[in-house]
Amino acid sequence: MRLRGLVRKEFLQILRDPSSIAIAFLMPLLLLLLFGYGVSLDAKNVPIALVVEHPNADTASFTASFQQSRYFKPLFVSNMRQARSVLMSGRVHGIVRLAGDFSSKLRSRDGAAIQVIVNGVDANTARVVQGYVQSLWSLWLEQRATSAGHKLAIPVDVRQRVWFNSELRSRNYLVPGLLAVIMTLIGALLTAMVVAREWERGTMEALMVTPVAMREILLGKLIPYFVLGMGGMCLSVGMTLWLFDVPLRGSVLILFVAAALFLLAALGMGLLISILAKNQFVAGQAAIIVTFLPAFILSGFIFDIGSMPPFVQALTHVIAARYFVAILQTLFLAGNVWSVIIPNALALAAMAAFFLLLSRRMARKRLD
Amino acid sequence: MLKRILALVRKEFLALFKDKKSRFIIVAPPIIQLLVFGYAATFDLNRIPIAVLNQDSGAASRQLLAHFRGSTNFQEIAPLHQNRDIAKTINSKQALLVLQLGPHFSRDLYLGKPAQLQVIVDGRNSNTALIALNYVHSIVLQFNNDWVKNHHGPAPPAHLQLRAWFNPNLESRWFIVPGIIGLLTLVVTMVVTALSVAREREQGTFDQLLVTPLRPVEILLGKALPGFVIGLLEGSLIILVAVYWFNVPLIGNLSALFIGIxxxxxSAVGVGLMISSLAVTQQQGMLGAFLFLVPAIILSGFATPIANMPTLVQQLTVINPMRYFMVVLRGVFLEGTPLALLFKQFWPMAVIGIVTLAIAAWLFRHRMQ
Structure with missing residues (x-):
């Protein structure tokens, strides 16, 4: 009964200062729109400089494959000096050079060399570009052999199959991962300041002289923001499915159970920050620092956890987003794989329990 | 006038550093985060778990697999024995990729027929999958070249000579660590500025500040300088760590780097103060800080290239000061971009800074309840 009163008071407060509602609904809407469209690792139409020093039929057959490819936007230049300057000014990502003796070398014993230079500053894009050039090159070799009437002898032929995301659409894994990043923000933002605010405004003291228990005060804070957070989650999942066309191969029920566990952990972390800081200024600073960047970089959302050095890998275990990202990517793209879902869900439950119990312990009805 | 501003600056520093928790938050996390993120944020893959299903008994398959075992990029987990193990290993993420060699692999290879190597990759993270496949292709390419050479087969009529400028080993850490400098500098500046006016407004002390002889410009300078000084100090410290700890080459001109910073x-202080003076409560200030910070970082080209974004979003990044700073950082660190070429990046940051600071100063007086 007392709890109901507290929940009601909190809801009224939310309605009076609409910034909480903005956090829960406007923020996921805005962020998902921006990132869902903005974040992509699929390089298409990569500008590349083609240096053909002595154009003829052989070079034309090679450069034609660049012009037809949807991965490249070729820019013809006549010498390396020009190619260098367009690369330096950032207008192209790489240079492909066919030397003057390309045709004659092509028919010699050693074969012709095709020089491929990439701008290595963005190493990931550079690697992708190298991969594209390699596949164009082997396709061209094959075509050449076929038109000359013999088959190309390749010793080992790689047949690749990509499961769960056969077109390698990066949005399919980035958008589910974004859900975890966005929900981390929302969870922490919603609660990071609410207890600190009561302390700072002195209303905590007013609450303390009432018969409500600390447990009830905390639950009274938690329940409204949990409801609000789950509302934001529904909105985000809906956008992921219908706006970004990410397939959901697992069960919706499991998705929401996992989301609820994760939200409890995120809200718990926010509450803890709020209780420890006791003033909004510090709580706000702490929330800015410990929520977004760790969830962005250490959750496996964009950088592979398995490749991090062991001490960093150990550290990722305290980031709740890590477990949620694993569950989300599996549920959306692979389906109900219990061997992934159960351990990660247990970890989320443990983190939620840890944060909430610690909040309960640290929050005392005492003035100091 | 100078004396008044200095007094205000001193008061701002006191407000930031008198509280033990606040002091800790401004100093410790950026350093810890730089060290952790510097190691964590890389697109290079190490020890990719692979599983092998080898149904071939010949020597050639063992020879090919030895290439994979010898690479630090791959780490083999227990061998598979049946086709149906593949799904289990991939689904449960025990292995990122499975190599499958059919029973005729060695025979085909010796007969000069293409021997098939099946590669099955977990595409849940498509970028990781793509990079892992690239590694597989380069190992197989190497193997093929050696095989042709050793068995006197015909060399292909043309071959590729791959080279990378500015970053010959394509270490993505060289790309990411300079980016982290920008990231953390921005976060620290926002932490210092975004709540500074909002707090005074919420506590009512801002009105008092307004009735003092201080002019809005002076208040603005007093509020801006602490963020500026702390950002500059921490930014410089982070650059030192990037160069001496992470060994990222700094080949460009230091003065270009510092003009950039x-x-x-x-611009960062300007945006922070503008958000802070728009906010009536600290909660709104924090919300505003996040609403700026998160898109500014994700749409800066820090992790995913701006060129991959749709045109509309690319146009939106024009107002993002981070995007210009990223270009400056990477250009100066890795390419040694001369000062003249960086001017394109400098002036938009200056414009953003001046405009936002002007708006902040105007809001001081005009946003009162």
């Missing part, structure tokens, strides 16, 4: 800080 100063202009970037100008």
């Amino acid at each position: 100063v202009l970037f800080l100008l």
Whole structure:
């Protein structure tokens, strides 16, 4: 009964200062729109400089494959000096050079060399570009052999199959991962300041002289923001499915159970920050620092956890987003794989329990 | 006038550093985060778990697999024995990729027929999958070249000579660590500025400040300088760590780098103060800080290239000061971009800084309840 009163008071407060509602609904809407469209690792139409020093039929057959490819936007230049300057000014990502003796070398014993230079500053894009050039090159070799009437002898032929995301659409894994990043923000933002605010405004003291228990005060804070957070989650999942066309191969029920566990952990972390800081200024600073960047970089959302050095890998275990990202990517793209879902869900439950119990312990009805 | 501003600056520093928790938050996390993120944020893959299903008994398959075992990029987990194990290993993420060699692999290879190597990759993270496949292709390419050479087969009529400028080993850490400098400098500046006016407004002390002889410009300078100084100090410290700890080459001109930092800080402080003076409560200030910070970082080209974004979003990044700073950082660190070429990046940051600071100063007086 007392709890109901507290929940009601909190809801009224939310309605009076609409910034909480903005956090829960406007923020996921805005962020998902921006990132869902903005974040992509699929390089298409990569500008590349083609240096053909002595154009003829052989070079034309090679450069034609660049012009037809949807991965490249070729820019013809006549010498390396020009190619260098367009690369330096950032207008192209790489240079492909066919030397003057390309045709004659092509028919010699050693074969012709095709020089491929990439701008290595963005190493990931550079690697992708190298991969594209390699596949164009082997396709061209094959075509050449076929038109000359013999088959190309390749010793080992790689047949690749990509499961769960056969077109390698990066949005399919980035958008589910974004859900975890966005929900981390929302969870922490919603609660990071609410207890600190009561302390700072002195209303905590007013609450303390009432018969409500600390447990009830905390639950009274938690329940409204949990409801609000789950509302934001529904909105985000809906956008992921219908706006970004990410397939959901697992069960919706499991998705929401996992989301609820994760939200409890995120809200718990926010509450803890709020209780420890006791003033909004510090709580706000702490929330800015410990929520977004760790969830962005250490959750496996964009950088592979398995490749991090062991001490960093150990550290990722305290980031709740890590477990949620694993569950989300599996549920959306692979389906109900219990061997992934159960351990990660247990970890989320443990983190939620840890944060909430610690909040309960640290929050005392005492003035100091 | 100078004396008044200095007094205000001193008061701002006191407000930031008198509280033990606040002091800790401004100093410790950026350093810890730089060290952790510097190691964590890389697109290079190490020890990719692979599983092998080898149904071939010949020597050639063992020879090919030895290439994979010898690479530090791959780490083999227990061998598979049946086709149906593949799904289990991939689904449960025990292995990122499975190599499958059919029973005729060695025979085909010796007969000069293409021997098939099946590669099954977990595409849940498509970028990781793509990179892992690239590694597989380069190992197989190497193997093929050696095989042709050793068995006197015909060399292909043309071959590729791959080279990378500015970063010959394509270490993505060289790309990411300079980016982290921008990231953390921005976060620190926002932490210092975004709540500074909002707090005074909520506590009512801002009205008191307004009735003092201080002019809005002086208040603005007093509020801006602490963020600027802290950002500059921490930014410089982070650069030292990037160069001496992470060994990222700094081949460009230091003065170009510092012009970049100063202009970037100008814009970051401006945005922070503008958000802070728009907010009536600290909660709104924090919300505003996040609403700026998160898109500014994700749409800066820090992790995913701006060129991959749709045109509309690319146009939106024009107002993002981070995007210019990223270009400056990477250009100066890795390419040694001369000062003249960086001017394109400098002036938008200066414009953003001046405009946002002007708006902040105007809001001081005009946003009162």
